[in-house]
Amino acid sequence: MGTDPGLRRLALRTLLAAFPGSAPPDWALRLIADGLAGHTLFGRNVTDPAQVAASTAALRAIRPDVLIAIDEEGGDVTRLAHATGSPYPGNAALGAVNDVGLTRRVYQAIGAELAALGINVNLAPTVDVNSADDNPIIGTRSFGADPVRVAAHSAAAVAGLQSAGVAACAKHFPGHGATISDSHYGLPTVDVPLDLLRVRDLPPFAAVVAADAKAIMTAHIRVPALTGEGPATFSRAVLVDLLRREYGFAGVVITDALEMKGAAQAAGGIGPAAVRALDAGADLLCIGADVDAALVEEVAEAIVAAIGDGRLAVARVEEAAGRADALAAWTRAGTTAEITASNLGYAAAKRAVRVEGVLSGLESPLVLQLVSASTIAEGRVPWGLGPHLDGTESLPVVAAETEPAALVELAGGRPIVLVGRHVHRLAGAAELVETLAARHPVTVVEMGWPSTWRPVGVRAFVTTYGASHANGWAAAETLGLAG
Known part of the structure; x- marks a missing residue:
């Protein structure tokens, strides 16, 4: 007996996949037609601007409201400029300059470039407060170690991106800045009281919620005071009680890549991780970079099976899919800023x-x-x-x-x-x-x-x-x- 097609489509509406190569293969297009929320582009998908625009046009020709995401943080994390390095400084430099107007302009410029290429979700900015000097994964991706300064620049970055019609996704909730290990390779632990999180790690997230960030990304980190033994991505206390109820976030909760060991290893695989993330309150599941049609189907089947045996309420998945749909609708209605050729990024880097x-x-x-x-x-x-x-x-x-x-x-x-x-x-x-x-x-x-x-x-x-x-x-x- 095959998978219920209606439930399969529902499951697909909660997934962000990815594909290899410089053009979307047939299976990637077919999944969009079947309801897949969208794809994330990585450096391997980027050759030059015309090629990227052609790829996004091919996806949008299948379904105009497809979500097309990318990690374009500027600074050390860039996909569009992976061959040369970004023409923009990253968050640490912008935080050092400490001109929130400049931060807004830099992110508006990044957003305008993305929008011109047909990309409508930026998995940025990183709003973690880098409180650990030896943090191996955040570092210069952070606006700094001062929560007040990070909060101000985080809000400015969100405003800049979204003024260009590109949805911002602030990351990594509830804060990856105090870790001294990388969640790509394991499950980092931040063993501190909730009161410390509220004054050190959470102010930037409050700021981006107030700035109407359309999405917030989860962290595959363990915070025992909130999450127990598992990561925040699987914690209802984090995603619902804290983020939605206490901080009032009404947008889309996007997971960090479920292929990362901080999630997949903790759940026993990407499919089980998807089920646990949805059940905890996540809406849009980023599968990762190494994705093919079989993996997408495996994840969708895991979600459908969990609905079937009662581990996952169908209403929860419908809520998640509805939020992903609302994000797609916002991106279609958004305004697009004009690209203005300038040395904005180089002048900003010099100031830092x-x-x-x-x-x-x-x-x-x-x-x-x-x-x-x-x-x-x-x-x-x-x-x-x-x-x-x-x-x-x-x-x-x-x-x-x-x-x-x-x-x-x-x-x-x-x-x-x-x-x-x-x-x-x-x-x-x-x-x-x-x-x-x-x-x-x-x-x-x-x-x-x-x-x-x-x-x-x-x-x-x-x-x-x-x-x-x-x-x-x-x-x-x-x-x-x-x-």
Whole structure:
């Protein structure tokens, strides 16, 4: 006996899938016709603007109200500019500048670009308060460590995006900023009292609710005071009691990707995770990036089976689907802002640069970029000063595998500029920097989340608050090395 077609369609209306390649395959189009809420685009779906516009047009030709989402945060997390790096600074830089009008303009510009390409939901902004310096997944994606400042910029970002007709999805509720592990790989725990969450992590979410954010994304984190042993994504206390009843959110609750171990591992698979998320109060389920037709059908069947055996109320799924439909209707009615060509992002990134020390004597330096891994959220996006230099020699260096004496010999009489991300926690990097600085003129450019660590003996310490293309240019310009 096959799946009830009406219930299958209902289940599909709660799902955000994804597809490989530069054009939607037949199965991705067929699922849209069958009721699938929409698809999320990733870097692998992006070649150039004309190609993206053609992909979204193909999806919309099947059903005009299809949701087409993307993670376009600016800064270190970009899909549209994954080949070069974003022309906008990310949230940490915008928070450092602390001009809410600028934040609104940057997000309006991002929204206008998305709308012009046919994308109507941005899985941004990240509104987590980055209270842990060693947070491995939020960092420069956050507007900062001060809840009041983060709240103000979060509201401005939402207003900017939505003024361009693109729905904002603020993330990750109830706050991923205090974690020191990555929910892509496990289930992080934030073991603090609810009173601390209310004053530290939750103010930005209150601000985006007040700013009429159309969507809020769940966090695959465990907060024992609220969620018990499971993640927030599966917690009715978080999604209904706290978000909807206490904070008054009436929009769409979107899950973070259910393929992430913080959800799938906790539930015993993506299908069971979907059922638990819906039952907890989520409306739109982001399956993830590695999706095919079989996985979508598996998730839909799990939802239908849970309705059939009473684990999931059909009324709850109808409520979720109705909210996803309402979001789609809003995106169709939204206004679209005009794209204005400008150097907005580069000028903003320059305003964010902070210099401690003295930058004199940097004529013809040797630029060394400390090799570091990227997070899953970031992907492999180019970063650093290399593309912006005026002919200055630039080389990659693995800190833990490099002898300081060899670098001193290589530099000869030239000063050294060391460029890194999260230098203080990169294996061997702190020792390398301080050993070099003891015997040679060294300037450090920190393009990750700035910690309290400052290396002894360096001539200058330059902080960019991000590693986007715009941040790289701003650093090179500040150092007098931009070509």
